Amino acid sequence: MKHAENDRRKFLARTFQSVGLAALGGMVWSGYADAVKASPLVLRPPGALKEEDFLKACIKCGLCSEACLNRESNFTKEGKRRPGTIEMAKGGEDVLIGTPYFVPRDVPCYMCDDIPCAVACPSGALDIKTLINDDGELDITKARMGLAVVHKESCVAFWGIQCDACYRACPLLDEAITLEYQKNERTGKHAFLLPVVHSDVCTGCGLCEKACITEKPAIFVLPIEHSTGKAGDHYIKGWDKADDERVRNAKEIHTVTERSEKEAADYLNEGIEY
């Protein structure tokens, strides 16, 4: 295809420009990295290191974004190139300038099997090792870009209106999102089919967020540290051997507060003071 050839040429030209710029501007950029506070809610491409390490490792070359835009699969049926998923942050945005990110409601990640964005990364900021399965193959299902969260109050499925847009859009159909059947007690004769996200499978690609039919998406992707809680080592699933193991390896932590002086029964019977 002629346009593919042109794009490839443009890509190579930009690659050399980028590498040159990165070499020249590395020190300036790292200065920016310290000075500019990035939004903690930003979503990074597949394989990204933890945010703090990612910001140190990423040289802002833009190769991931180029690879995403120029990937073979990024054409419409009519042969037109679609926008890429990965944007490079420009000034005035709530993301550290020059770093790659994506906004699923605009363009989600299409979970390419060959993960060209991560393969193109020269710095290890997108760590290809985290995207390799037990058979030694690239495996996009290992990506953890974020985690989809459902806002029940605005999801119309929780109102009893039939909608399975997110469920159908999910590339890991019936694995990352399942539909849970519940009787609609209000009408007594209808059922709710409720979307449930499974955090051990969801990659955070955002195809569900893109597909959601509500004005502002009722299902959306957040970085994992902002979409998950932690029970702590003092809560144990007694029926689960693996959880027993988790607690056996836990460090003992003593927290001393005013309450430590009292018996539990005493402070539980006290009124709450604000």
Ligand code: SF4
């Ligand atoms: S895996 Fe996602 S981010 Fe990476 S190239 Fe494909 S669509 Fe773009």
Ligand code: SF4
């Ligand atoms: S993530 Fe990698 S490829 Fe993307 S801008 Fe940073 S260093 Fe370049």
